[in-house]
Amino acid sequence: MDxxxxxFCIKAASFRGSGGGGGxxxxxxxCGRWNPxxxxxxxxxxxFRSGLRTPSTDQIQKISxxxxxxxxxxxxxxxxxxxxxxxxxxxKRRKVSIDDKDFTRRDQDKISSPKQLNQVxxxxxxIETLQLFPxxxxxxxxxxxxxxxxNEYCKEATAFAYRVGTEMDHPPLDLRLSFL
Amino acid sequence: MDxxxxxFCIKAASFRGSGGGGGxxxxxxxCGRWNPxxxxxxxxxxxFRSGLRTPSTDQIQKISxxxxxxxxxxxxxxxxxxxxxxxxxxxKRRKVSIDDKDFTRRDQDKISSPKQLNQVxxxxxxIETLQLFPxxxxxxxxxxxxxxxxNEYCKEATAFAYRVGTEMDHPPLDLRLSFL
DNA sequence: AAAGTATGAATGAACG
DNA sequence: CGTTCATTCATACTTT
Numbered sequence: 001m002d003x004x005x006x007x008f009c010i011k012a013a014s015f016r017g018s019g020g021g022g023g024x025x026x027x028x029x030x031c032g033r034w035n036p037x038x039x040x041x042x043x044x045x046x047x048f049r050s051g052l053r054t055p056s057t058d059q060i061q062k063i064s065x066x067x068x069x070x071x072x073x074x075x076x077x078x079x080x081x082x083x084x085x086x087x088x089x090x091x092k093r094r095k096v097s098i099d100d101k102d103f104t105r106r107d108q109d110k111i112s113s114p115k116q117l118n119q120v121x122x123x124x125x126x127i128e129t130l131q132l133f134p135x136x137x138x139x140x141x142x143x144x145x146x147x148x149x150x151n152e153y154c155k156e157a158t159a160f161a162y163r164v165g166t167e168m169d170h171p172p173l174d175l176r177l178s179f180l
Numbered sequence: 181m182d183x184x185x186x187x188f189c190i191k192a193a194s195f196r197g198s199g200g201g202g203g204x205x206x207x208x209x210x211c212g213r214w215n216p217x218x219x220x221x222x223x224x225x226x227x228f229r230s231g232l233r234t235p236s237t238d239q240i241q242k243i244s245x246x247x248x249x250x251x252x253x254x255x256x257x258x259x260x261x262x263x264x265x266x267x268x269x270x271x272k273r274r275k276v277s278i279d280d281k282d283f284t285r286r287d288q289d290k291i292s293s294p295k296q297l298n299q300v301x302x303x304x305x306x307i308e309t310l311q312l313f314p315x316x317x318x319x320x321x322x323x324x325x326x327x328x329x330x331n332e333y334c335k336e337a338t339a340f341a342y343r344v345g346t347e348m349d350h351p352p353l354d355l356r357l358s359f360l
Numbered sequence: 361a362a363a364g365t366a367t368g369a370a371t372g373a374a375c376g
Numbered sequence: 377c378g379t380t381c382a383t384t385c386a387t388a389c390t391t392t
Contacts, residue, residue, distance in 0.1 A: 033373070033382090033383075033384095035372085036372090076373085077372080080371095080374085081371095083373095083377080084371065084372070085371095087377065091378080092256070094237060095241075095254070180243070212368095212386095212388090213368050213387065216368090234379085260367095260370090261367090263369095263381085266380095267381070271382085271383095
């Protein structure tokens, strides 16, 4: 297809996510955008999982410094990484939650002969246990913005244990584009 | 978490809309990546051609719900579809316009694609929130198609537990993140 | 079957 | 912060 590759250097097919640091030495001829190594990603992920979500400038600096050992990295990369990771956690939760499992119970007219195979709707998305007590273990020296923040989303902590139907019965189809 | 690794499901060589529309026997147990049926693609394309470019979350969910009849689909699939379709439309357009100095003697209007009619270069902003008119092709029932939608933005008072309070998470694990 | 193409998915970067 | 753009990776599909 002869894509663009217009502009900057190209990359030579690196693998990402292949656990165990598959020699993803992005160091070298790498320009354009930051391509984190598996080690870098792991550390960042650990930090995130530990509860870090919006690191301060100082934290970003420290993280960046530590991560620079594994490869080229800048502070802004760390900043963006956390921004994106946090945003996407939320975004994904929103998109994957109410997706399928449509209850469009329209009139049962004609079934024609559609081939609804075993449409496995929703592979039982697991619900991670959310902590109600944010305990920030690190950075107790300059907890600036991390004040009492645990009092904003207290609407309901109900973990809807919705079981995914073992057998999804398909409603008769009647699709119009007027659902928007 | 780790949206990365989407597991690894054994690929089962599925068919996608094997040729002419007819039986796009949606694959049965296919995990890997979403494989849209021809009907799904048609609806999405119609929506796109109607001017929809970046559907909102609500729209995405509605579309996904409607499309779930034709086969397995999730909201994120719809999201990605529009993102990709828009990006690639732009990419193609950008590539065929600038640079490339040679005027090909050949016809510029090759086969192209039947998927470009509107949305040309121009400040004319395409409609973002549009009213869809039925363009169904395999649905002969014309019962309630002319419904006035008015300008009611009733937000579908569905009681979805929506709070996402996944703030801090403090697993008992201990990392060597002492450099912070 | 290999090579090429189309496209779903992921994510860095940045905008508003 | 949520949303959007750009680029890239992975894979389904097509062509040779």
